[in-house]
Amino acid sequence: MKSSVSTREMRRLYRTMVTIRKFETLAGELFAAGKIPGFIHLSIGQEASSTGVCSVLRPDDYIATTHRGHGHVIAKGGDLKKMIAELIGRKTGYCKGKGGSMHIADFSLGILGANGVVGGGFPIIIGAGLSIKLRHTDQVAVCFFGDGASNRGTFHEAMNMASIWKLPILFVCENNCYASTTPTAYACSVNNIATRAAGYNFPGVTVDGNDLLAVREAAGRAVDRARRGEGPTLLENKTYRRRGHFEGDPQKYRTQAEVAEWEKNDPLLRFASVLKKKKLLTGEMEKEIREQVDCELKEAVAFAEQSEWPNPEDALEDMFVNP
Amino acid sequence: MTERMISCSAAICEALTEEMARDEAIFIIGEDLVAHGGIFGQFRGLPERFPGRLIDTPISESCIVGAGLGAALTGMRPLVDMHFADFVTCAMDEIVNQTAKIRYMFGGQVKVPLVIWAPDGAGLSAAAHHSQSLESWFVHTPGLKVVVPSEPADVKGLLKAAIRDDDPVIFFQHKKLFAREGPVPEGEHIVPLGKAAVKRPGGSVTILTYGSGFYMSMEAANELAGMGIEAEVIDLRTLKPLDFGTIADSIKKTNRAVVVHEACLSGGFGAEVSARINSELFDYLDAPVLRVAAKDVPIPFSPRLENFVLPKAEDVISAVRQVVYR
């Protein structure tokens, strides 16, 4: 798998990670500037997971994501303009301003939506998997979720159903060491969430979630397995949430030293150094990528800020196809 | 179209047979569907006729409803069988937070052609966990359509309409009425969602009802006729969207209304109907709107207790007599 990644693909992956990092950083700034209503959950530090997993997906594959979902949407090909517009509540946003940060979806890209309910994506992904099976296609469905979500009943019901029906599903746990203020170890009765796969008779794999290629390789294997009709896999990407649970989180539950330690384990730096070692990335190229992404984001912000606000009465639309 | 006398159960089956033959995207998912054609025999014959399209699940209500939702989002048209309406509680997140909100929350990007079929109601000594009427919870949840038919013809016509609808519909059917027979048209018979039916014309009072309340109301109306009180009985059939036009036309004529349902009183659908009548038809009213409903307790087991809690035709009669002052 590793060797089959082309140079172009490697650079593209790096670029995706940079985009996510910069998007999240920008979202944090916009939030701090009071431009984003409500609250936002950033995935800084977790870019390798979203990028690695989505890199093995096809456009017609499905993903269900979480409250911390910007990265997944970007990695699956989401439109930055519509994303920013949604974050700031404009009419041109993905959901016409009805969803916001926690509810971005793009059904044309197979993004079945982020979710404000922890563990809310599991039952939906079962439906997507079942539908693939009933339609006899070779699509796959991926469910991203947090360590916290793995304690919800929906996790259990979904794992069991996916297993008995051999559904083409990849369950991706982004174990970022915390569920809000709660350390994973406090709330999970096992050390590795992947261990839980034993309760359902399918493979569970734990990988270094900050190692892009490791994630990609494990996800690739699981996706191939699913496409072959051999059923689900539980992939646990061990990573770390470097920002607060939400922007503005006082973070009294952890030390700055701990965060600093994980900063050294930065997925972007790690992948960049791999690329540089292989001479696939030069400082020059890196700079270029960064500039391109900055430029794209600038355009996205301009687009969003110039976009109209929805009309108040628009709040009454989009509920039913046939009202 | 020829009509025959068939039961509500047979009507469900007929609707599903016709719809499933018409559209391959339709499938049914839930617990214990195949062995007996559903636990009430409501899907009898379908497993043989449509192999692989009735899917037995583990007892995992969240994922059963979620499976319906996810499939609806990705090109299928599922009907979820809740087994008993009482078990919606185990899937409330999937119904209320996900199914009802997905289209709206995502700005109208997607349609959700999902039917949640839920047998409800009391009267079978099934006690507190197997007897509830929970429709008003879902009327109170924007994004869902709520259907509660009473007669077999409506069961067939509304079920077909619900399946063809591109929005999520929760479809309650009273367990005690499965065997109830009535004339049902053969073949293509559709009752549009959101249309009430005047099932008995009358000029003295309007009785607004649905589900099991309908039979109670008809029984009462027949007795009231003996007293010279002609009740107009309206079977609401769909609670959301509500056909307020039909309600208004009737009340403008009778100037009095009684709302009848089996669900308990407080916060019940009667409160909603009554409030709307008060705000929109106040000038036409000659008496306060009264409600006939179950008492505000869980459904008890012992037949004597259960019977006491549930509303009866005599309660409808006495409410009507109050509003006509006789």
Add this chain to the structure above:
Amino acid sequence: MTSRIDNKRCLKMYEQMLTIRRFEEKAIELFEHNLIRGNIHPCIGQEAVSVGACSPLRRDDFMVNTHRGHGNCIAKGADLKLMMAELFGKSTGYCKGKGGSMHIADFEGGNLGANGIVGGGLPIAVGAGIGIQNRGTDQVAVCFFGDGATNQGTFHESLNLAALWKLPVIFVCENNLYGLSTPVRESISVVNISDRAMAYGIPGMSIDGNDIIAMHTKMTEAVDRARAGEGPTLLDCITYRFFGHFTGDPGKGITYRSKEEMGQWLERCPIKRFRERLIKEKRITEKTEKTMEADVKASIEEAVQFAKESPLPLPEEALQDLFH
């Protein structure tokens, strides 16, 4: 093996199993005569699980029950009279006629109630375990549930919490191979339900649930562990219901179970097996057995009589007991 358990206890367990069997037979008969309304989920065939799981318990231990719960009630020491009266819907019943077969509770006897919701009891057992831990007593809570219930989200949430907090809860799965019409092999992703214990890092064991001695022994170990503060155990007790899912199940479940299968399990009847063993080990004489049968019969007759003679609740009582 039996020899480690004293005679008195063996006979007591045997008598309880017999009581459950006869109680259920009687209840079915009364149901067929329309004296009991609603529906009953008989546990005939599963008596060893009920009795084996409850025999190591004390009266102050807690038990959380299911829809198929008569046997567990009896094994936990319920009064047959009050049970029968409840089935009849009489005001002298455990729940004054408000609950019925599926909702019998006896809080004084530690029976926290049966449940009409599959998987509804598991979180309640966790709550009981938390209470015990907070009070610092050495009680335990036993949670009964079916194989079907292990697919409910509540199973997962409950086992995770119990494992995490080392709660004194014993999860007893009455694995009768079917959840209504659905076979375990089609609904459960693991071969043994006890394998699921791995996902929580707690001990799990599959047991021949029709072997009362095995049941009693394994349960005793689990209870000892719980009392010692070592946390929960998951016991997968493999058994079979001879009767259908409920009193309305055609042909005792013949639509989803083969005659051969049902026949094979009848051979493994827990009562028959225990009886043969007791006779072989000369622990029971024909005379004792006869007396026991007669006593059991009498106690059930007495319960039926009590239920029949008890008054129905007054209709207005339906409005009582909602709030304290």
